[in-house]
Amino acid sequence: MKTFICEICGDAYIGHEKPADCPFCGAKGNFIKFGSEANPIANQENKISELSQKNLEETLQLEMRANAIYLCMAEKAESYEIKAMYKRLAKIEWEHANIACKLMKIKMPEIIPQFCDDNDIENFKTTIELEDHAVELYKKFTREATEKNIKIFFTALAQAEEGHSGLIKNYL
Ligand SMILES: [Fe+2]
Ligand SMILES: [Fe+2]
Numbered sequence: 001m002k003t004f005i006c007e008i009c010g011d012a013y014i015g016h017e018k019p020a021d022c023p024f025c026g027a028k029g030n031f032i033k034f035g036s037e038a039n040p041i042a043n044q045e046n047k048i049s050e051l052s053q054k055n056l057e058e059t060l061q062l063e064m065r066a067n068a069i070y071l072c073m074a075e076k077a078e079s080y081e082i083k084a085m086y087k088r089l090a091k092i093e094w095e096h097a098n099i100a101c102k103l104m105k106i107k108m109p110e111i112i113p114q115f116c117d118d119n120d121i122e123n124f125k126t127t128i129e130l131e132d133h134a135v136e137l138y139k140k141f142t143r144e145a146t147e148k149n150i151k152i153f154f155t156a157l158a159q160a161e162e163g164h165s166g167l168i169k170n171y172l
Contacts, residue, residue: 005038007031008156009095010102025095026160031152041149042102052150055141056100059157062137063097064111066090066130072116073123082120082171089127089164096157103153124168131165134158 004013009025013032020029033039048056067090074086094111101108117123138158145151 003035004032005035005040007033007038007040008153009099010040010042011095021160021163024092025099025156026092026163027156028159031156041153042099044149046147046149048103048150049146052141052145052147053104055144055154056104056150058137059141059154060097060100060104060109062134063093063100064109065114066093066134067097068111068114069116069126069130072114073127076116076118076120076123078120085167092160092164096160099153103150121172124171127168128165128172131161131168134161135165 001014001016004015004018005011006013006022006025006027008027008031009022011022011024012035013019013023018029018032021027022029022032070086070090070093074083074090077083077086097111098108117126135158138154138161142151142154142158145154
């Protein structure tokens, strides 16, 4: 077994092989390094511009809301698979919120519960809308970021959310 570290969320993955995607934050495998070679983005000291600060705050709000919506969808889902899938998505979005907090050096605010539909299909449609919106937003934030680690963060997030959208589209 080896220790791998995701440079996006900073979490360690212990296993035989590097995973294709980070199981904790969904970042693509190219952001996962051998433990001794990893330099997580939240550990890279730099001053954050006013615009990036604003974008990180918007990211935090969006991710906390997504976490709460997916927990609602998990609760309402009919099958074990969909419940488990939404619980995992909720954890990944919580992790995204957590990284935004680490980058801003603040504590995670309290997450407010959200409502969702009783019907899986309606919830899938809402999920795709949320994820596609996040992808566009994070691509814009990537272009706007002047700090290397913030640019990397939004690049990884845009890719992860794009993956989520693709996952749900397979259910429709
Ligand atoms: Fe990660
Ligand atoms: Fe996210």
